[in-house]
Amino acid sequence: MSTKRIAGAEIEKLIQLLAKVPGLGPRSARRAALHLIKKKDQLLTPLASAMADAAEKVQICSVCANVDTQNPCSICTDPRRDSTTIIVVEDVADLWALERAAEMSVRYHILGGTLSPLDGVGPDDLNIKTLVDRIVGGEVKELILAVNATVEGQTTAHYITSQLEDLDVKITRLAHGVPVGGELDYLDEGTLSAALRSRTIF
Amino acid sequence: MSTKRIAGAEIEKLIQLLAKVPGLGPRSARRAALHLIKKKDQLLTPLASAMADAAEKVQICSVCANVDTQNPCSICTDPRRDSTTIIVVEDVADLWALERAAEMSVRYHILGGTLSPLDGVGPDDLNIKTLVDRIVGGEVKELILAVNATVEGQTTAHYITSQLEDLDVKITRLAHGVPVGGELDYLDEGTLSAALRSRTIF
Incomplete structure (x- = not known):
């Protein structure tokens, strides 16, 4: 069976580009596109302008590269x-x-x-x-x-x-040590060694 | 310490809207925004126009609601x-x-x-x-x-x-049964019962 067109080229293009966003894959891009289309006025249109705005105004700081x-x-x-x-x-x-x-x-x-x-x-x-x-x-x-x-x-x-x-x-x-909330059991030896070496008075 | 402005309002707005896309949360929205900004010409700008295009042209089919x-x-x-x-x-x-x-x-x-x-x-x-x-x-x-x-x-x-x-x-x-590639061990009783009832000649 030949590939059939099931949605407009604009929708396909949107899915294809969304799939390149980190955190989204081909499948979640389709789901995201559908959600955006359904929430056209609340999400799709505002996001389109937010992106255009950002693209237009973003600059790299010449001092610190932020x-x-x-x-x-x-x-x-x-x-x-x-x-x-x-x-x-x-x-x-x-x-x-x-x-x-x-x-x-x-x-x-x-x-x-x-x-x-x-x-x-x-x-x-x-x-x-x-x-x-x-x-x-x-x-x-x-x-x-x-x-x-x-x-x-x-x-x-x-x-x-x-x-x-x-x-x-x-x-x-930065100091090496046990992450706050971390469990010793799950930490690697390097981190534990560093945490022991840099121990502080309780 | 008061909340400080670390990026332009346009970038904050972009992150905030991206966080509403299914599949992205607040943390991954930030990562996505940064990636989009870095790939401004290859991704951010094309995605902005794809979204604007889709928002403008998408319609609900009056026959089938597609x-x-x-x-x-x-x-x-x-x-x-x-x-x-x-x-x-x-x-x-x-x-x-x-x-x-x-x-x-x-x-x-x-x-x-x-x-x-x-x-x-x-x-x-x-x-x-x-x-x-x-x-x-x-x-x-x-x-x-x-x-x-x-x-x-x-x-x-x-x-x-x-x-x-x-x-x-x-x-x-639709028929009920064992998903193709599925392992019986992981299937619920309802699916297995249905698959047994609807068994076919091998």
């Missing part, structure tokens, strides 16, 4: 933030995660990935030069390396440290 | 389809699922739900009157009730049957 609708971004231009501390992250998603923790009101720097020679990602592919320039500026007192606790993340952290050797800046990293 | 960009829909107007058989489904998603099976090239009728007195869904809230009208027209020889095998689905099927008692139309339902 995504925002202004350049420099709202974080870089917020006068209430402490500009003597910069948290270095791999990705904007990490910045968002740290902001949700709402522990520190400081600035950020987004590397845009990690060093990965096998994938051909070298220092020039990351925003490391702009980071060094920010430190050379002299205002920054502390750099918190909040890269992932992976081999690539740690390699990148070491490379950044080596680039800043001669500069007067304190370089720190 | 969603399409034309009315009557492509299925109702396809001359190659057998118009003497109608498959009755609860939802457009069921029509799409049956079309993927590509077993029969026939017409459909979408009820738009099932009878559910507790939720206040009565016969007038479903597309039952239009179904009866199609049968009264006389062309239809067989009606396949492809409603879900739930209490509500079966109640709806019985109600439809009662409405068509005096009309000359064969009413059938």
